[in-house]
Amino acid sequence: MTVTDSAREAKAAEAGPGPLFDAEEEHHARVKRLENIAKYALPITVMVLAIWIWHRIVLVNEIPHYILPGPGLVARTLVEDWGTLSASLMITLQITFLALFVAVVGGVGLAILFAQSKFAEMSFSPFAVILQVTPIVAIAPLIFIYVESRLVGLLLCAWIVAFFPILANTTLGLKSADHNLRDLMTIYRANRWQRLRYLQLPSALPYFLGGLKIAGGLALIGAVVAEYVAGTGGMGSGLAFRILEASYRLNIPRMFAALILIAVTGVLIYAATSLISHLALRKWHESAVKRE
Amino acid sequence: MTAHDRTIKPIGQRANVLRMTEIDKTFNGAVVALRRLTLDVNEVDFISLLGPSGCGKSTALRLIAGLMRPTLGRIAWEGGQGKDDLGVVFQEPTLMPWATVAQNVWLPFRVRGQSFRSVQDKIEEVLGLVGLEKFGGAYPRELSGGMKMRVSIARALVTNPRLILMDEPFAALDEITRQKLNDDLLSMKAQTGATVIFVTHSVFESVFLSDRILVMAARPGRIIKEITVDAPYPRGIDWRTSPEYAAIARETSDTLLGALAPGEDQ
Numbered sequence: 001m002t003v004t005d006s007a008r009e010a011k012a013a014e015a016g017p018g019p020l021f022d023a024e025e026e027h028h029a030r031v032k033r034l035e036n037i038a039k040y041a042l043p044i045t046v047m048v049l050a051i052w053i054w055h056r057i058v059l060v061n062e063i064p065h066y067i068l069p070g071p072g073l074v075a076r077t078l079v080e081d082w083g084t085l086s087a088s089l090m091i092t093l094q095i096t097f098l099a100l101f102v103a104v105v106g107g108v109g110l111a112i113l114f115a116q117s118k119f120a121e122m123s124f125s126p127f128a129v130i131l132q133v134t135p136i137v138a139i140a141p142l143i144f145i146y147v148e149s150r151l152v153g154l155l156l157c158a159w160i161v162a163f164f165p166i167l168a169n170t171t172l173g174l175k176s177a178d179h180n181l182r183d184l185m186t187i188y189r190a191n192r193w194q195r196l197r198y199l200q201l202p203s204a205l206p207y208f209l210g211g212l213k214i215a216g217g218l219a220l221i222g223a224v225v226a227e228y229v230a231g232t233g234g235m236g237s238g239l240a241f242r243i244l245e246a247s248y249r250l251n252i253p254r255m256f257a258a259l260i261l262i263a264v265t266g267v268l269i270y271a272a273t274s275l276i277s278h279l280a281l282r283k284w285h286e287s288a289v290k291r292e
Numbered sequence: 293m294t295a296h297d298r299t300i301k302p303i304g305q306r307a308n309v310l311r312m313t314e315i316d317k318t319f320n321g322a323v324v325a326l327r328r329l330t331l332d333v334n335e336v337d338f339i340s341l342l343g344p345s346g347c348g349k350s351t352a353l354r355l356i357a358g359l360m361r362p363t364l365g366r367i368a369w370e371g372g373q374g375k376d377d378l379g380v381v382f383q384e385p386t387l388m389p390w391a392t393v394a395q396n397v398w399l400p401f402r403v404r405g406q407s408f409r410s411v412q413d414k415i416e417e418v419l420g421l422v423g424l425e426k427f428g429g430a431y432p433r434e435l436s437g438g439m440k441m442r443v444s445i446a447r448a449l450v451t452n453p454r455l456i457l458m459d460e461p462f463a464a465l466d467e468i469t470r471q472k473l474n475d476d477l478l479s480m481k482a483q484t485g486a487t488v489i490f491v492t493h494s495v496f497e498s499v500f501l502s503d504r505i506l507v508m509a510a511r512p513g514r515i516i517k518e519i520t521v522d523a524p525y526p527r528g529i530d531w532r533t534s535p536e537y538a539a540i541a542r543e544t545s546d547t548l549l550g551a552l553a554p555g556e557d558q
Contacts, residue, residue, distance in 0.1 A: 180382045180384060181386055185403070186358070186359060190403045198402065284390045284432075286433075
């Protein structure tokens with residue numbers, strides 16, 4: 001006991017009304033404030049710094065633009081070629097989202113089938129695994145031989161890449177419903193449909209959303225990779241074709257511009273799926289609720 | 293709330309709800325979980341199945357719930373199948389984390405195809421009964437362990453079932469919460485006239501709560517003694533501190549210990 005009562009009172013009076021903060025609590029609060037600022041400030045600063053260094057390197061070494069264009073030139077190209085690039089971006093987006101949509105429908109549908117019947121799972125899951133582990137660049141040329149429509153071929157490639165994480169995660173989720181709740185459903189004589197709707201689907205939601213986050217990025221990768229394989233352009237070509245085309249013409253700034261568009265698209269897709277996940281789970285799931 | 297006649301009659305005069313006759317349950321053709329279990333459950337009974345782990349008390353509960361079938365013997369519900377009419381409370385609260393308290397309590401009705409609105413009054417009433425009238429809109433994660441267990445009890449009571457099965461419901465709670473829930477359970481039972489089978493490994497809990505204690509032993513699981521606790525409800529602190537309570541607890545404890553095989557006392 002080193003603090004006497006009078007010293008204690010004096011300290012309380014000094015702190016004024018409201019809760020007492022000791023030195024450790026104050027330290028924690030300060031660190032927390034700092035972290036909150038750094039969370040946004042740090043990545044932005046580092047990004048700006050990296051771009052500036054890129055700019056300086058190009059400038060100081062007088063690197064010609066057909067080898068490494070500076071950030072300014074890339075930005076200018078992005079604006080000047082926006083007509084061509086945006087049209088291609090729309091194509092890539094279209095394929096990505098269509099593939100993601102089909103992956104969700106197909107993945108969840110197949111997962112429900114697997115959860116309903118062990119025999120269906122035993123029969124079909126090897127196919128799903130084979131499709132997943134075989135690199136899409138290796139399958140794609142065959143697909144473009146057998147599928148006439150270029151769009152359908154691209155879609156198929158993107159779908160093959162994207163659907164597996166959704167299938168695997170959702171299957172796992174459907175099976176991980178609490179066993180006591182499953183017993184309760186049996187006791188209440190719930191039918192298959194009620195069991196699925198009231199218990200299994202909600203249990204699987206966090207797992208499905210985890211799969212969706214991965215699948216969103218993979219659908220974009222699938223769409224881009226497939227287009228590299230599909231080659232031939234003209235009207236209705238996506239960003240991957242623009243990169244190929246620009247590389248033949250040694251139009252390096254345009255390659256960078258297209259690349260930036262793809263990267264930004266990937267980041268936005270990830271942000272969107274994360275947001276969806278957060279909104280769907282924030283009320284109840286451990287991953288999304290704030291700790292008090 | 294009473295669908296059946298549930299005024300508390302003396303033990304000998306209660307109408308039968310369920311009769312289990314000479315039940316054997318063997319797992320994998322080798323492990324005998326239950327041998328020759330015979331049990332009459334009567335209306336408004338509060339029966340405790342008391343015994344060490346492995347004595348088959350939870351197996352007995354699962355048989356009654358229809359989650360498994362007996363290897364031998366018969367389970368007969370008075371007046372036909374009654375499985376629709378069961379409430380169950382597990383050791384864990386077993387709530388759906390994505391649903392609010394009121395939605396969780398709605399579940400047994402929902403499975404029967406009854407809309408939330410049509411049973412809203414019943415849900416509110418039962419939440420009042422378990423002391424959670426203000427928490428209908430809360431999510432389970434916002435509640436304490438004891439409160440979650442109250443929701444679980446509310447879900448079991450809400451359909452006013454013929455029989456409520458409780459499988460060591462308070463085993464994971466701290467002692468103070470546990471005593472409070474024991475008190476409240478008795479008052480809920482008095483208000484609803486429910487029939488309860490309560491699985492526990494606590495001698496004191498079983499003596500405090502029940503009017504019939506079935507003491508079980510393990511290997512093979514069997515009932516070794518039925519002890520009648522002839523104390524009037526409502527029971528409270530007076531009962532918990534009475535000499536009769538101590539005497540029955542002593543008798544029950546001795547029976548349990550006497551049935552332990554050598555080497556089973558770890």
